[in-house]
Amino acid sequence: MSDKLYDVIAEVMNVPISQIKNESSAETLETWDSFRGLVLMDQLETTFNVKFTLDEVLHSKTVYEIKRNLRNHGILLD
Amino acid sequence: MDSESKLSYYIAKSESINHSMLEKKIKVAILSSFTLIGLAEVFCVKCADKKVSCVTYVSGYDQYNQDILNYESELYKFSPEISFLVLDTRSILKNLFYSPYSVSAAERKEYIDRRASELISIAKTFTRRSNSKLIITNFTVPTYSPYGIYETKTDYSLQDTIRDLNFKLNSGLLSEPSVYVYDFNAFVTKHGENNLFDYRQFLFGDIKVALNYIPYLAEDLMGYIKPVLGINRKCIVLDLDNTLWGGVVGEDGFEGIELGPKAPGSAFVEFQRHLLSLYQRGVILAVNSKNNPEDALKVLRDHPYMVLREENFASLRINWIDKISNMREIAEELNIGLDSIVYFDDDPINREIMAKALPEVLTVDLPKDPSLYTPRLVRLNDFNVLKITTEDAKRGEMYLQQRKRSELEKTVSNMEDFLSQLGIKIKIKKADQFTIPRIAQLILKTNQFNLTTHRYQEEDIRNFSHDKNMLVGCAQVEDKFGDNGITGAFIVRKDNPSEWTIDTFLLSCRVMGRGAEDAIMAFILNEAKAEGVTKIRGQYIPTNKNKPCEDFLPSYGFKSEGEYWVYSANMPTKIPHHLELLIE
Numbered sequence: 001m002s003d004k005l006y007d008v009i010a011e012v013m014n015v016p017i018s019q020i021k022n023e024s025s026a027e028t029l030e031t032w033d034s035f036r037g038l039v040l041m042d043q044l045e046t047t048f049n050v051k052f053t054l055d056e057v058l059h060s061k062t063v064y065e066i067k068r069n070l071r072n073h074g075i076l077l078d
Numbered sequence: 079m080d081s082e083s084k085l086s087y088y089i090a091k092s093e094s095i096n097h098s099m100l101e102k103k104i105k106v107a108i109l110s111s112f113t114l115i116g117l118a119e120v121f122c123v124k125c126a127d128k129k130v131s132c133v134t135y136v137s138g139y140d141q142y143n144q145d146i147l148n149y150e151s152e153l154y155k156f157s158p159e160i161s162f163l164v165l166d167t168r169s170i171l172k173n174l175f176y177s178p179y180s181v182s183a184a185e186r187k188e189y190i191d192r193r194a195s196e197l198i199s200i201a202k203t204f205t206r207r208s209n210s211k212l213i214i215t216n217f218t219v220p221t222y223s224p225y226g227i228y229e230t231k232t233d234y235s236l237q238d239t240i241r242d243l244n245f246k247l248n249s250g251l252l253s254e255p256s257v258y259v260y261d262f263n264a265f266v267t268k269h270g271e272n273n274l275f276d277y278r279q280f281l282f283g284d285i286k287v288a289l290n291y292i293p294y295l296a297e298d299l300m301g302y303i304k305p306v307l308g309i310n311r312k313c314i315v316l317d318l319d320n321t322l323w324g325g326v327v328g329e330d331g332f333e334g335i336e337l338g339p340k341a342p343g344s345a346f347v348e349f350q351r352h353l354l355s356l357y358q359r360g361v362i363l364a365v366n367s368k369n370n371p372e373d374a375l376k377v378l379r380d381h382p383y384m385v386l387r388e389e390n391f392a393s394l395r396i397n398w399i400d401k402i403s404n405m406r407e408i409a410e411e412l413n414i415g416l417d418s419i420v421y422f423d424d425d426p427i428n429r430e431i432m433a434k435a436l437p438e439v440l441t442v443d444l445p446k447d448p449s450l451y452t453p454r455l456v457r458l459n460d461f462n463v464l465k466i467t468t469e470d471a472k473r474g475e476m477y478l479q480q481r482k483r484s485e486l487e488k489t490v491s492n493m494e495d496f497l498s499q500l501g502i503k504i505k506i507k508k509a510d511q512f513t514i515p516r517i518a519q520l521i522l523k524t525n526q527f528n529l530t531t532h533r534y535q536e537e538d539i540r541n542f543s544h545d546k547n548m549l550v551g552c553a554q555v556e557d558k559f560g561d562n563g564i565t566g567a568f569i570v571r572k573d574n575p576s577e578w579t580i581d582t583f584l585l586s587c588r589v590m591g592r593g594a595e596d597a598i599m600a601f602i603l604n605e606a607k608a609e610g611v612t613k614i615r616g617q618y619i620p621t622n623k624n625k626p627c628e629d630f631l632p633s634y635g636f637k638s639e640g641e642y643w644v645y646s647a648n649m650p651t652k653i654p655h656h657l658e659l660l661i662e
Contacts, residue, residue, distance in 0.1 A: 012086045014093055035115045036089075038279060042289045043086045054278045 002077050005070065008047050009063065012040045025062035037061070048075050082293035085116045092119035100131035104307055107135045107158035107210065109142035111169040112286040117162075120296035121303070128309055139284075140169070146204045158210040159535075160306050162299060163201070164262070166286045167217045167240055178236035179224065190239050194246035205256045209537055211464075213302050214251070215262035216244040221271055255515075256537050258302065258464075265298055301459035308522045308533065311440060311460040312414055314353065315405065317423040318367040318374050318396070322346060322386065324448060327373045338383040345448040350385035352452050357390050360470030361461050362412060362477060364393040366404045366421070371396045392477035401428060402435045412477070413587035415525060415623065420460060422451075465515045465536070469563040476588065479560040486559075497592060497656040500557040504597040505660045507564070509543035509550035516564045517552050520584060524567075525623040527585040527595065529616065529630070534569075534582075547572045549605060553598045555589045565589045566598050570606075578606050579615040579642075590626065593654035599634055600651040601659065607647045614645040 009024075010017045013031045026032040032040075041057055044050070044066070050073040052060070060066050067077050104125065108117055118134035125132035135156040137145045142163055145153040153161075168175050170193055178186065197214070204212055219240045223229035229237060244263060251257045266274055269291060279285035287295055304310045319326045323346045324336025336343040357363050363386065367374060374396045378388045388394070393411050395404035401423075409416050416438040423429050424444055433441040445454060463470065483500070490496045507513050518536035525531070534542075542548045553566035565586035571579045580602065585595050606614050616631045618624075634652070636643035653659055 008086075011090055014090055034283065038283065038285070039086050039089060039116070039289055043084060046084065046290075052278070054281055057278050057282055 002067075004047060005044070005063075005067070005077065008043050009040065009066075012036055012043055020063060022064050022067075023062065040066075044070070048073070050075065082297060085120070085289045085292050088120045088123045088293060088296075089116065092122045095122060095126045095131075097126075097131040100126060100129050102130045102307055102309075103133065104130055104160065104303060105133050105135070105156065105158045106303065107137070107153055107156060107161035108164070109137040109145060109153070109161065110164040111140050111142065112164075112166050113139060113284045114164055114287065114292075115285070116289060116292040117164075117296055117299075120293050121300070124296060124300050125303065128304075128307075130307055130309070132303075143200065146200050149207060154208060157208065160303060161204070161208070161210045161212050162260075162302075163204075163212060163214045165197075165215055165217065167220060168286070170217060170243070171239065174236075174239070175220070177224075178239065179232075183232075183234040186234050186239050187242075190243050190246070194243055194250060197247055198250035201251055201257050202254065205254065205537070209535065210256070211302070211306060211535070212257045213260050213299065214247070214257065215260045216247055218263050218266045218271070219244075255540070256535070260299065260302070265295065269294060298459065301462045302464075304460060305462050305464045305522075306535075309417070310462055311420050312418040313362040313364060313392075313408075313412060313420070314356065315364045315366045315408060315419055315421045315439075316353070317425070317428070318365060318369055318377075320424040320448070321422055321444070321451075322350060323377065323381075323384075327377055328370055332373070332376055332381065335377065335381075337377075337381060342448060343383065345451065347383055347385060349448070349451040349455065352455050354385050354390065356455075356461060357386075357474055358471070359461075359466065360463075360473045362392045362414070362473060363390055364395070364408050364412065365391050366395045366401050366408060368398055368401070369396050389478055390474060392474070392480075401432060405432065405436055405439060413526070413590070420458065422455075424448075463519070465519060467516045467519060469516060469519075472561075472563065476560065476562060479562075480588070482559050483557075494656070497654070500559070500592070500656070501658075502592055502594070502656060503556045503658045503660060504566075504594055505554040505556070505662055506598070506601045507552050507554060507662050509539060509552065513552050513564060514539050514543065517550070517567045520552070520564070520567045520586060521582060524584040524586060525621070526587050526625075527590050527627045527630075528621075528624050529583045529627055530581065530619045531621050531624060532569075532582050539569075542569055549578075549602070551601075553594060553601075555592075555594050557592075562586075562589050566594055568598060568602060570602055572609075572611075575609075576611055577613045577615065578611050580617070583616070585627075593657055595627075595630060596634065597653050597657050597659045600653045601661065603645060603647075603651045612647045614647070615639075616643045616645065617641065618643065 006017050006020050009020050013029050013036060015029060041052055041060060048070060052069060056069040060069055070077060106121055118136050121134060122132045135158060145151045174189060201212055201214055217240045219237050223236045225232055229235050248259050251259055274288055274291050276288040279288055316322055324342055325334060327335050337346050377384060393408045395408055416436055420440045420442060421432055422442050422444055429441045432439060442454060487496050509517055515536060518539050521534050543550045549570040551568055552564045555562040555565045565588050567584055569582035571581050573579055603614060616636050618628060618631055631643035635649055636645045
C-alpha cells in the first residue's frame with residue numbers, strides 16, 4: 001500500500017518516487033505548497049476511498065503524518 | 079456520462095507542455111472572489127490538446143475589483159483576449175447569506191439592486207478599457223434557508239435575492255457585445271451542490287469549487303475559448319445503422335430497424351431530435367455510411383419515426399466506398415475544413431480508423447448504449463458561437479439551395495451560361511449595428527478566400543467602423559435560388575489622401591467562384607478613385623488554407639511591389655457582366 005501512496009505523492013508533487021521519504025514534507029519538497037497539499041489530499045481520498053477530516057487535512061504536512069491519517073481510516077501500510 | 083480527469087492529472091501535464099510546438103496562442107485572465115486554483119493549469123492542458131498555447135494571468139485572492147478599477151494594474155498590462163470573472167454567492171451576500179432575515183425585504187432588495195449595478199458597472203468599465211471578452215459568472219441559488227419550508231412563503235426570500243441578482247445581471251449586460259454571463263448556477267445544478275462544495279476545502283482555504291470539479295468548470299468555460307480562437311466546429315457527420323437507428327437496415331429491413339416511441343427505438347428518436355435542434359441553430363449535418371443507398375434513403379424519406387429527413391443533410395455519402403474518402407469528399411463538397419467536422423459512428427473500429435487517418439476530424443467516442451448518445455452529444459461544447467446570426471439559422475436552407483445550384487450547373491454546358499442564369503446580385507453594405515456581428519463572424523472564421531487572415535474581434539470592428547480613416551463593409555450575395563446572406567467583408571485603411579491599403583478582404587466559401595470578389599473589389603477601387611486616391615495596396619499572406627485566393631490580386635490587375643500588390647487608380651475596374659452590383 002505504501003507503493004500506492006508514494007505513486008500518488010510522486011505524481012502530484014511531480015518528483016521521482018526515489019525522492020520521497022518518510023520525512024518528506026512541505027519543507028523538503030519544493031513543489032509541495034498548500035495548493036499541491038490539497039490536491040494531494042483529494043487524490044488520496046479517491047485512491048484509497050477515504051474521507052479525511054478537516055483536522056487531518058490540516059495535519060498532512062509530512063509523509064509520516066499522511067501515513068498516520070491513512071491508518072486512522074483503516075488503510076494498511078507497510 | 080463521460081468523466082473528467084482528476085485535477086492532479088492536469089497539473090502534472092501542464093508542466094510538460096512544449097509551448098513552442100503549438101500553432102496558436104491565447105491570453106486568458108482569471109479573476110475571482112475566492113481561491114480558484116488549478117483552473118489556469120486545466121485551461122493550458124485543454125488548449126495544448128488543441129495545439130493552442132494558453133498564457134494565463136490569475137488575479138490575486140479577491141483582488142478583482144482593484145484589478146479592474148486600477149488602470150495601471152497587472153491585468154491591463156497582461157492585455158488578455160478573454161477574461162473570466164468567477165464570483166460566488168457567499169462573497170456577494172456577505173452577512174446576508176447567513177442572516178437574510180435580520181433585515182426587511184425592502185432592505186434586501188435595495189442591497190441586491192446596489193450589488194447588481196456595481197457588477198454591471200465593473201463589467202462595463204473593464205470592457206471599455208480592454209479589448210478582452212469578459213465572461214462573468216452568475217450566482218448559485220442557495221439550497222439552504224434558515225426559514226426552511228417557510229422560505230417559499232417569504233417575500234423576497236434569500237433564494238429570491240439571488241434569482242433577482244442573476245436576472246438583473248443578465249438583463250443589464252444583455253446588450254453589451256463583449257460581455258457574456260456564464261450560468262454558474264446551472265453548472266452547480268448539473269453537478270450537484272453536495273459534490274461541488276467541499277466544506278473542508280472551503281474552511282481550509284476559501285475554495286468554493288471543489289478541486290475535483292475544477293476540470294469540469296474548465297471544460298464548460300472552454301466553450302467560450304474555442305469560438306474566440308475560431309476552433310469551434312460547424313458540421314456533424316453521421317453514420318446510419320446503429321447510430322441514427324438501431325439495427326442494420328440492409329439485414330433487418332425497413333420495418334425491422336429500431337426507431338420509434340418505444341425503447342430502445344426511442345433512444346434514437348431522442349438523439350435525432352437533439353441533432354435537429356442543432357441543425358435549426360446552424361450546425362450542418364451530413365451522412366457518411368456504408369449502406370445500399372436505396373435501403374437507407376427509403377428510411378430517410380419514408381420511415382414514420384425518422385426525425386431527420388433527406389433535406390436536413392447538406393451532403394449524403396451512402397455507398398460502399400471507404401469512409402475516409404467519403405469524409406474528404408464531404409469536406410470538399412461543403413467547402414469546410416476537416417477540422418470543422420464532428421463524426422458520430424457506433425463502430426469503434428471505424429472510429430479508430432477515422433481518428434488515425436483524419437486526426438483533424440473530432441471523432442466522438444460514442445458509448446455502446448444508445449441511450450447515452452444524447453448526453454454525449456449535448457456535452458460537446460464545440461459548436462458554440464459567440465453570436466447566433468440570421469445567417470446561422472438559414473444555413474440548412476442555404477445548403478439545399480446550393481444543391482439546386484449544383485444541379486443547374488450540371489445541366490448547362492459552360493460556366494458563363496451557368497453564372498448568367500443564376501442572376502447574381504451583390505449588395506454592398508456599410509458596417510453598422512446590424513452587419514457588424516456577421517462581419518466579425520466572417521473575419522474570425524473564414525480561411526480559404528481570405529487575403530490576409532487578420533482576425534479581429536467584434537469590438538475591433540466596431541472601433542474600425544467609427545474611424546474615418548477606415549472603410550469597413552460587407553457584401554450580401556443573392557441569386558435566383560435564394561439569399562446567401564452576408565458572405566463577403568472588407569476592411570480598408572486610408573493611410574493618407576492618396577494611398578489606401580486593403581487590410582482585410584474575404585469571401586465565404588459559400589459564394590466562391592461566382593465573381594463576387596471582382597464586384598466587391600470594384601466597389602473598393604471606385605470608392606478610392608472617388609476620393610482621389612491614386613494607389614491602392616493589397617496583400618496576400620499565405621496560410622495553409624488560403625490557396626484559393628493566391629492569384630486573385632494579380633489576376634485583377636494588381637502589380638507586385640515588394641510584399642504588396644499595387645493597383646493604380648488610372649487602371650479600369652472590372653465587374654463581371656453576369657453580376658449586378660448594388661450599393662446601400
